[in-house]
Amino acid sequence: MSPTVAADGPALAELLLQRLEWAGGGGLCSLEVAAALGLEHQQLVGAVKSLQALGQKLPCGKVGFSKAMSNKWVRLEKNAEGGPRVFRAVESVQDSVREKLQLVQQGEAERLEEKDRNELKKRKLLMEVVIKTYWIRKGSAFSTTVSKQETDLTPEMIASGSWRDLKFKAYNFEALGIMPESGHLHPLLKVRTQFRQIFLEMGFTEMPTNNFIESSFWNFDALFQPQQHPARDQHDTFFLQDPAEATDFPTDYLKRVKKVHSQGGYGSQGYKYDWKLEEARKNILRTHTTAVSARVLYRLAQQEKFTPAKYFSIDRVFRNETLDATHLAEFHQIEGVVADYGLTLGDLMGILKEFFTKLGITQLRFKPAYNPYTEPSMEVFSYHQGLQKWVEVGNSGVFRPEMLLPMGLPEGVSVIAWGLSLERPTMIKYGINNIRELVGHKVNLQMVYDSPLCRLDT
Ligand code: PHE
Numbered sequence: 375m376s377p378t379v380a381a382d383g384p385a386l387a388e389l390l391l392q393r394l395e396w397a398g399g400g401g402l403c404s405l406e407v408a409a410a411l412g413l414e415h416q417q418l419v420g421a422v423k424s425l426q427a428l429g430q431k432l433p434c435g436k437v438g439f440s441k442a443m444s445n446k447w448v449r450l451e452k453n454a455e456g457g458p459r460v461f462r463a464v465e466s467v468q469d470s471v472r473e474k475l476q477l478v479q480q481g482e483a484e485r486l487e488e489k490d491r492n493e494l495k496k497r498k499l500l501m502e503v504v505i506k507t508y509w510i511r512k513g514s515a516f517s518t519t520v521s522k523q524e525t526d527l528t529p530e531m532i533a534s535g536s537w538r539d540l541k542f543k544a545y546n547f548e549a550l551g552i553m554p555e556s557g558h559l560h561p562l563l564k565v566r567t568q569f570r571q572i573f574l575e576m577g578f579t580e581m582p583t584n585n586f587i588e589s590s591f592w593n594f595d596a597l598f599q600p601q602q603h604p605a606r607d608q609h610d611t612f613f614l615q616d617p618a619e620a621t622d623f624p625t626d627y628l629k630r631v632k633k634v635h636s637q638g639g640y641g642s643q644g645y646k647y648d649w650k651l652e653e654a655r656k657n658i659l660r661t662h663t664t665a666v667s668a669r670v671l672y673r674l675a676q677q678e679k680f681t682p683a684k685y686f687s688i689d690r691v692f693r694n695e696t697l698d699a700t701h702l703a704e705f706h707q708i709e710g711v712v713a714d715y716g717l718t719l720g721d722l723m724g725i726l727k728e729f730f731t732k733l734g735i736t737q738l739r740f741k742p743a744y745n746p747y748t749e750p751s752m753e754v755f756s757y758h759q760g761l762q763k764w765v766e767v768g769n770s771g772v773f774r775p776e777m778l779l780p781m782g783l784p785e786g787v788s789v790i791a792w793g794l795s796l797e798r799p800t801m802i803k804y805g806i807n808n809i810r811e812l813v814g815h816k817v818n819l820q821m822v823y824d825s826p827l828c829r830l831d832t
Pocket of ligand 1: 661662663664709745748769770771791792793794
């Protein structure tokens with residue numbers, strides 16, 4: 375054997391074994407063998423190590439030994455001196471396994487009996503493979519050249535009539551489609567979906583929020599918020615230049631609003647000031663979704679016969695704020711409104727408990743607060759396990775009669791309502807500390823792609 379063929383590992387190991395056989399009892403020096411084979415010593419060391427590893431594992435030793443025992447080729451003396459020993463029991467053996475494997479090697483595996491075949495398979499000496507073969511025959515359109523099949527019918531083919539002679543490729547209805555590039559929902563939208571789901575489970579109907587621009591009338595006046603209220607200042611509210619004013623108001627209702635502000639009524643003293651239509655007309659970007667609730671409640675009051683109602687909205691609002699890590703000039707509000715005869719603060723607390731329980735928030739506390747349009751008003755706090763403190767999660771209250779009665783709602787109907795921001799629970803849920811990472815031009819789109827689905831109750 376030429377020494378230079380010993381290139382790959384197993385071949386080299388076998389070459390080494392052969393040399394070892396010729397060498398008789400003495401053994402070989404790896405340096406000498408390497409030199410004789412014209413190899414780097416390290417290559418030979420590799421072969422030696424691989425043989426050593428084989429010796430340690432002896433993967434087939436156990437099977438081989440038990441076969442040799444059952445064929446009575448060897449005999450085991452358990453009590454031999456120095457521990458159990460194995461002795462040769464026959465002069466020569468007839469290795470039937472080897473003969474069977476040789477049959478396979480000669481391509482005559484089918485001559486094996488099924489029993490033998492299965493045994494060899496079990497010992498992983500044999501593997502059966504199924505080969506699919508084709509019998510090829512001439513078809514009706516047989517030709518010795520392969521003509522290209524058309525995949526598209528073009529206007530030119532139709533115009534020239536060439537389509538008549540062309541061969542078109544058949545549709546492959548089995549082909550898998552290409553996965554379309556898909557969009558990703560922003561975390562705010564995922565959290566919004568969850569909130570909407572909770573409201574829908576509770577039987578609430580969604581209010582139409584599709585107007586960012588609102589008149590001061592619906593945003594403030596209808597809510598019994600006086601015209602001198604600081605929130606109606608340029609510093610807190612964005613005013614529109616064009617169109618600067620709204621014109622279309624329900625006249626009778628507007629008169630009643632004017633009256634309740636300036637003179638009072640419905641058991642109220644009012645604010646006793648000169649209410650001005652020009653102020654109510656000013657167009658603004660709505661500062662809260664309670665403007666939407668006011669419109670919807672007014673519409674509810676126009677029904678001939680009052681029916682109880684549960685409404686919700688989730689949409690954008692705008693405030694002229696100083697921007698910082700937790701404040702933007704626009705954000706989203708979530709609002710719930712329930713109208714029925716005789717609702718009390720207890721009903722409000724009960725419904726808030728149910729709503730927040732659905733969010734996974736069970737520890738609630740209420741703190742008296744002030745809103746121009748609700749009395750009583752309550753801020754809602756929940757205990758935050760992560761922050762280990764009580765955090766404000768919402769604002770709520772019972773709408774004032776000064777707001778509801780001018781709308782035309784029957785006496786005895788009360789309306790309870792609450793609101794919260796969408797950004798705050800989203801930031802908590804997704805572990806975002808700076809609102810600029812959630813909204814605006816600095817948002818990392820990867821954050822949007824990678825953010826998981828939102829489950830508020832887990
Ligand atoms: N409009 C209030 C706000 O902007 C929230 C609120 C809604 C309060 C409904 C009471 C009732 O914070």
